[in-house]
Amino acid sequence: MEGNQLPCQASYMRNALFNQGYLDDQFLQLEDLQDEANPHFVEEVVKLFYSDSARLIRNIELTLENTPSDFEKLDNIMHQYKGSSSSIGAKKVKKECTQFQEYCEVENIDGCLRTFQEVKQEHASLKRKLENYFQLVREAR
Amino acid sequence: MTVEKIRSDSESFDDFPAGLRVLAVDDDLICLKLLDTLLRKCQYHVTTTSQARMALKMLRDNKDRFDLVISDVHMPDMDGFKLLELVGLEMDLPVIMLSANGDPKLVMKGITHGACDYLVKPVRIEELRNIWQHVIRKKKTEPKNHNGSADQGNSDQLSGEGNTSQADQNGKCNHKRKDEEDFSEDNENENEDPATSKKPRVVWSIELHRQFVAAVNQLGIEKAVPKRILDLMNVEGLTRENVASHLQKYRLYLKRISSVASQQANMAAALGVKDSHFMRIGPFEGLGDFRTLFGQGRLGSAGLSHYRTGGMLDPLNTPNVSLHNLSSSTLIQPNHAQSISALTSTNQSPSLFQGIPPLLELDQLQKIKCGTGMSSFNAIDNSRLQSKFSDPGAAINILNSSAHMMQHGNYQRTISGGGFGNQSSQNMDSFNVGFNTSSNLLDSVTIQSARTEPVSLLSAEPFHSQLPMSTTRDNGLCDGPFLKKNPIDISSTTIPFPLKDSRGMQCREGLVGDVQIIDHTASQRWGEQGQTYGHSLTASFGTLNAHVAGNGVVSPLSQSLNQDSGIIKEKMGVFINGRLAGGANLMLQNGNEKVSTESRATTNDNFLLEQQKLPSAFAPRSYDPLDAMMNAMIKRDQDEAIRNCDFGFDDYSFGAGI
Numbered sequence: 001m002e003g004n005q006l007p008c009q010a011s012y013m014r015n016a017l018f019n020q021g022y023l024d025d026q027f028l029q030l031e032d033l034q035d036e037a038n039p040h041f042v043e044e045v046v047k048l049f050y051s052d053s054a055r056l057i058r059n060i061e062l063t064l065e066n067t068p069s070d071f072e073k074l075d076n077i078m079h080q081y082k083g084s085s086s087s088i089g090a091k092k093v094k095k096e097c098t099q100f101q102e103y104c105e106v107e108n109i110d111g112c113l114r115t116f117q118e119v120k121q122e123h124a125s126l127k128r129k130l131e132n133y134f135q136l137v138r139e140a141r
Numbered sequence: 142m143t144v145e146k147i148r149s150d151s152e153s154f155d156d157f158p159a160g161l162r163v164l165a166v167d168d169d170l171i172c173l174k175l176l177d178t179l180l181r182k183c184q185y186h187v188t189t190t191s192q193a194r195m196a197l198k199m200l201r202d203n204k205d206r207f208d209l210v211i212s213d214v215h216m217p218d219m220d221g222f223k224l225l226e227l228v229g230l231e232m233d234l235p236v237i238m239l240s241a242n243g244d245p246k247l248v249m250k251g252i253t254h255g256a257c258d259y260l261v262k263p264v265r266i267e268e269l270r271n272i273w274q275h276v277i278r279k280k281k282t283e284p285k286n287h288n289g290s291a292d293q294g295n296s297d298q299l300s301g302e303g304n305t306s307q308a309d310q311n312g313k314c315n316h317k318r319k320d321e322e323d324f325s326e327d328n329e330n331e332n333e334d335p336a337t338s339k340k341p342r343v344v345w346s347i348e349l350h351r352q353f354v355a356a357v358n359q360l361g362i363e364k365a366v367p368k369r370i371l372d373l374m375n376v377e378g379l380t381r382e383n384v385a386s387h388l389q390k391y392r393l394y395l396k397r398i399s400s401v402a403s404q405q406a407n408m409a410a411a412l413g414v415k416d417s418h419f420m421r422i423g424p425f426e427g428l429g430d431f432r433t434l435f436g437q438g439r440l441g442s443a444g445l446s447h448y449r450t451g452g453m454l455d456p457l458n459t460p461n462v463s464l465h466n467l468s469s470s471t472l473i474q475p476n477h478a479q480s481i482s483a484l485t486s487t488n489q490s491p492s493l494f495q496g497i498p499p500l501l502e503l504d505q506l507q508k509i510k511c512g513t514g515m516s517s518f519n520a521i522d523n524s525r526l527q528s529k530f531s532d533p534g535a536a537i538n539i540l541n542s543s544a545h546m547m548q549h550g551n552y553q554r555t556i557s558g559g560g561f562g563n564q565s566s567q568n569m570d571s572f573n574v575g576f577n578t579s580s581n582l583l584d585s586v587t588i589q590s591a592r593t594e595p596v597s598l599l600s601a602e603p604f605h606s607q608l609p610m611s612t613t614r615d616n617g618l619c620d621g622p623f624l625k626k627n628p629i630d631i632s633s634t635t636i637p638f639p640l641k642d643s644r645g646m647q648c649r650e651g652l653v654g655d656v657q658i659i660d661h662t663a664s665q666r667w668g669e670q671g672q673t674y675g676h677s678l679t680a681s682f683g684t685l686n687a688h689v690a691g692n693g694v695v696s697p698l699s700q701s702l703n704q705d706s707g708i709i710k711e712k713m714g715v716f717i718n719g720r721l722a723g724g725a726n727l728m729l730q731n732g733n734e735k736v737s738t739e740s741r742a743t744t745n746d747n748f749l750l751e752q753q754k755l756p757s758a759f760a761p762r763s764y765d766p767l768d769a770m771m772n773a774m775i776k777r778d779q780d781e782a783i784r785n786c787d788f789g790f791d792d793y794s795f796g797a798g799i
Contacts, residue, residue, distance in 0.1 A: 026263045033178045033266075041178060049171045079215060083241030084171045087263045 010136035017133065022126055027089030043134045049088050050127055056081040057123065060116060068109050075104040085123075093122045158273030159184040162206065166196040166224065167213035167239065172262060176211065176239075179266050185273075193219035197227060204232050204342050208276045211260075214240040214247065222254045229255040230390050233342065235275035239264065255393070343383040352376065353387060362395075 017023045027042075034041040059077045063070060082097035096119040103111030163185045167173040173189050180187040188207070190196050193216050200207065210228055214221035225236045238251040243261035251259040257275040260268055345353070356373035357365040367385035374384070 029179075029263070029265060030175070033175075033182060038178065045171060045174060048174060052170050076215070079241060080169060083262050084169050086241060087169075087171050087175050089263075 007136075007140035010133065010140050013129075013133050013136055017129060021091050022129060023089045024091040024094075025089065026086060030088065043137070046088055046130050046134070049084055049090075053081055053084055053123070056084070057120060064113060064116065068112075069107075071104040071107050071112075074112060075101055078104065081119075090122075090126055093119065093126060096122050158270075158276075161185040161273050161276060162208045163187050163272075164196055164199065164207045164210045165189045165212075166193055166210065166216070166221075167191060168216045168218075169213065172213070172239075172264075176264065176269075179264065179269050182266060183270050193221070193224045197224065200228060200232050200234070204344060207234060209235050209237065209272060211237045211239055211272070214238055214242070214251070222250060225251070225254050225256055230394065231345070233279070233386065233390075235279050237272060237275065343379065343387075345387055349374075349376065349379075350387075353384070353391075357388070357391070362392075 018027075030042045030045055056077055060074060060081070063073055063077065067073070078097055078100050082094060082101070085093045085097060096115055100112060100115040100119060103109075103115055161183075163180055165173060165176045165180065165187060166189075167176060168191050170191060173191055177187050177189045188199065190199070193212070196210070196212070197219075200210070212221050212224050212228075216224075221238060221240075225238065228234055228236050235257040236255065237258040237260060238256040239260050239262060240247060241262040248259045257279075258272065343349075352374045353370065356370040359373060360366075360369055365388065367381045367388055370388065371379060371381050371384045
């Protein structure tokens with residue numbers, strides 16, 4: 001379904017996500033790729049993102065616990081996570097990731113810890129919203 | 142990930158860009174899925190994989206299967222840049238890099254490694270719609286090389302480079318090729334015939350590459366022009382432009398290793414350095430260093446001429462060798478070390494021992510830490526150079542390390558910075574003998590981009606104390622026989638390097654032909670083998686940085702060293718692929734049957750990415766599947782080559798630290 005053909009509720013939610021800065025243009029790109037050949041593309045990608053990124057989040061957590069001074073490693077994992085999240089258009093998440101990487105650069109562990117909390121929050125928050133959104137989309141089908 | 146093998150036979154340029162066969166490699170599944178969908182939307186035929194090794198396998202299985210490769214930079218199993226290099230060298234396909242990081246430095250790195258383009262994630266479809274132009278460009282430059290029109294006065298490039306206007310099209314053309322111009326003697330650059338007809342790709346097999354390197358060595362890198370090489374090779378069906386483009390790549394490769402070598406020079410030899418891929422071919426700054434080093438001309442290429450380094454030969458003389466970031470330690474193949482020891486031990490030629498006294502100097506050399514940089518090394522080396530051993534010392538170091546490294550199967554090429562280069566040239570002469578065998582080592586030298594701290598093999602330590610450098614056998618590199626292998630052509634004194642203490646040899650690539658600073662720590666091992674390193678070792682190692690610490694990184698000492706001697710032939714296949722992740726894979730090309738006799742550090746060959754498998758003990762330690770493949774390829778060559786020396790190297794991929 002095209003984004004602009006969604007039923008009211010879903011459409012409304014979608015707009016809200018964009019307006020509130022949760023999603024950016026990349027999400028539109030995903031939607032553009034969805035067609036008859038690939039009818040659930042967006043949802044598939046988002047699901048894939050959440051399952052794959054859980055692992056990355058976990059890795060960062062472990063690293064922060066075990067070897068918090070290994071900024072290079074933290075940066076590497078975050079880099080991957082950021083790449084994935086930017087591929088789905090997760091704007092706020094991406095922003096926090098960038099912040100995290102900046103802290104890694106200056107080796108500020110506190111900054112990293114704080115920012116990581118933000119990352120997790122944004123990650124969870126967007127996940128919820130997108131789940132709701134897709135639910136609405138499905139119901140509307 | 143999905144792997145599609147769709148190849149449309151009817152595909153032709155008429156439909157272009159639809160039907161373009163793209164191979165997408167990215168460990169991030171989300172991005173890969175996205176890329177897959179985007180590319181399909183552009184009507185391309187897409188094959189995806191999340192494993193770089195799988196990608197390489199697919200590419201190698203059928204070189205004509207894909208038109209373009211898109212690869213992520215950060216991948217767990219192999220560095221994207223390394224993949225880039227490998228693909229460029231082996232398959233000559235356009236490669237587009239992809240990364241979430243758009244840092245200009247990284248972009249630059251991509252370009253210098255030969256990427257056609259660099260995209261930043263998330264990728265937009267518009268960007269992908271245009272990627273076909275890279276394919277066309279590449280195809281276009283090839284036909285242009287065909288024309289045999291008179292050379293243009295300033296045809297400064299090898300035909301591969303061709304059409305200056307499109308110089309950059311060649312993935313590798315992005316590199317600065319100034320030095321290429323030097324060699325473009327009778328470069329017939331023609332720009333006519335812009336037909337973009339598809340030409341069957343020439344597969345540069347080990348054998349072919351060996352012949353190529355032999356021809357190049359015979360002519361001398363400076364005089365190696367495509368036409369003459371072609372004539373010498375005398376291979377039916379090979380065209381001048383095939384040779385030209387191959388030569389171009391080869392030069393790039395040499396350049397890279399030399400730059401790595403220079404970097405290595407700066408790395409303190411830390412023998413115990415892990416073998417992670419040291420060699421990294423970094424930006425051109427290495428090149429600058431390299432040039433400087435060479436510029437010093439201490440070693441002079443003359444010396445190198447005698448070197449026959451098995452395996453890695455590369456006309457060190459060529460100033461082209463750009464020391465690209467010889468990052469960290471490139472370990473010299475342990476094999477090398479072994480060979481060195483073999484050299485010494487076998488004492489193949491009486492002349493080898495002549496150099497012994499000078500070995501003492503080596504000790505001093507050892508003191509030269511890689512880290513001190515080439516300059517210091519050079520300085521010392523220079524003095525050393527006078528003596529035959531001086532270089533050998535360095536070489537030994539390298540050898541040692543290489544030996545050391547070989548054993549580990551991880552070869553890192555530590556390229557001693559310019560110092561080696563310079564030295565080796567001089568030493569080469571003396572080293573020839575010794576080095577012949579070492580060339581064997583070199584073969585096994587895998588130059589890896591050492592990410593880890595550079596093993597400063599050069600560190601003065603161990604080496605000096607004992608004359609006989611013990612080859613570093615840390616890794617159980619091939620023993621003795623390796624050294625024996627090379628019939629070093631010692632022009633003058635062969636310095637039997639008892640590489641005893643070279644534990645970590647660091648050969649700096651940059652030193653083409655110059656003495657490779659072999660970290661003597663590695664050489665220690667060699668001592669046992671009684672190696673006589675010949676200068677050939679140094680020669681070959683010129684750029685090998687022996688990374689001793691059990692890393693099999695063997696720098697392609699031979700590369701630099703071996704120029705005129707047939708050594709190069711020996712292991713032409715040494716491909717210094719600094720970037721090989723995991724283990725030094727020294728791709729040695731068994732160029733010559735006479736491996737046993739000549740140690741050829743054919744760095745030249747390195748670029749061929751052939752891995753040489755040393756039959757003996759060396760089982761590729763850090764073999765990745767890729768290596769395994771290479772091994773298989775090389776094995777046959779190796780087997781014969783290795784006959785005499787049991788290198789035991791398995792495959793080494795020399796990765797120019799990329």
